[in-house]
Amino acid sequence: MEFKAKKIKIDPSDPYKEDSLSRKEHIDNLSLLLRNFSTPIVLSINAPWGHGKTTFMEMLHADLLNNSCNTIYFSAWETDFASDPLLAFLGEINKSLEALITGDEEKSKAWVKAKKAGTHILKKGIPALIKVSTAGVIDVDKMLEDEASKLMEGFSKDLIEEYSKNKNEIQLFKDSISQILSTNGRNERKLYILIDELDRCRPTYAIEFLERIKHLLDIEGLVFVLALDKEQLSHSVKGVYGAGFEATGYLRRFFDIEYSLPESQLHDFVNRLYETFKFNAFFERRTKYSAFQNDVEHLKKVFMLLASALKLSLREVEQILSKLNLVLHSTKENIYLYPSLLAFLLGACPTMRSYK
Numbered sequence: 001m002e003f004k005a006k007k008i009k010i011d012p013s014d015p016y017k018e019d020s021l022s023r024k025e026h027i028d029n030l031s032l033l034l035r036n037f038s039t040p041i042v043l044s045i046n047a048p049w050g051h052g053k054t055t056f057m058e059m060l061h062a063d064l065l066n067n068s069c070n071t072i073y074f075s076a077w078e079t080d081f082a083s084d085p086l087l088a089f090l091g092e093i094n095k096s097l098e099a100l101i102t103g104d105e106e107k108s109k110a111w112v113k114a115k116k117a118g119t120h121i122l123k124k125g126i127p128a129l130i131k132v133s134t135a136g137v138i139d140v141d142k143m144l145e146d147e148a149s150k151l152m153e154g155f156s157k158d159l160i161e162e163y164s165k166n167k168n169e170i171q172l173f174k175d176s177i178s179q180i181l182s183t184n185g186r187n188e189r190k191l192y193i194l195i196d197e198l199d200r201c202r203p204t205y206a207i208e209f210l211e212r213i214k215h216l217l218d219i220e221g222l223v224f225v226l227a228l229d230k231e232q233l234s235h236s237v238k239g240v241y242g243a244g245f246e247a248t249g250y251l252r253r254f255f256d257i258e259y260s261l262p263e264s265q266l267h268d269f270v271n272r273l274y275e276t277f278k279f280n281a282f283f284e285r286r287t288k289y290s291a292f293q294n295d296v297e298h299l300k301k302v303f304m305l306l307a308s309a310l311k312l313s314l315r316e317v318e319q320i321l322s323k324l325n326l327v328l329h330s331t332k333e334n335i336y337l338y339p340s341l342l343a344f345l346l347g348a349c350p351t352m353r354s355y356k
Helices: 024-036 053-066 085-096 105-124 126-133 140-149 154-181 203-215 230-241 247-252 266-276 279-284 295-310 314-328 339-354
Strands: 041-046 070-075 191-196 222-228 257-260
Touching (some): 024 053, 041 053, 053 070, 053 222, 085 105, 085 203, 105 154, 203 230, 222 230, 230 247, 266 295, 266 314, 279 295
Parallel strands (some): 041 257, 191 222
């Protein structure tokens, strides 16, 4: 017995084999748009938690690969243990860039330069990152100012020189990445970077990630696609900068284009779960009892009505049907299920409790 549905595995050779939500047309259109974009550009794919963003992103990733695009996919949530998102970015793309630089000595050297410059930027960015990560409770700038006042006047000159060096390292980093993506001296090759689950990261890390993309990775040839729940991410921003902070406007400046995930085809999704949990086989055994012959469709129709009325997410639908799976497999085949009541108890009651 399958207790819960397994994560959908996307077959790179056939990305839409498990497309129970009819996403193919939307991904085809979006993929074509991304391939025709001039760069750099940042596109956000917005949808609430549990509405299928990860599967959509994995299908989009496979589609881009099948169209001979250089594409990297990773989950931001799985990297937020890193001290700096730039470190996570460099680590995630390190292996993926091998396909672009293998056999090209100049590009290999450029990548080494980019990593060295990135290391310098990471070191010099520590004070600013501490300030963000502590939401300003520790004013590192003030600490540096106090320490600087105790040192000789010549130290101010060193700070200015260090600032200039840091700017040069940032430019070196950008130039090196551009060189990796260039073809015959022109920026013709694009690198698509798909980042999932940004809204699940700790708030300070999510903000730092966006800042790094905006200020360090606005490089010709780079196309970023970020999957997130904008409303949830807005709460994270307010958690760092204060409840009165205009989070929506703040987030808008990071994205060139915002794409809202289309409504899901709930009927197809429920049918797939019915097959996964073998509900049809369970009800088939009960058809020898005349009173039970319409249970399978009756239960599905009532549940679909409730799911639509309550606007349940796909994740919530999956969780509820997992519970239904337990009920069915602990019920003898000659016991009446009361389909309408069962659908209501499993679907409506947990949702109502969550809104209290």
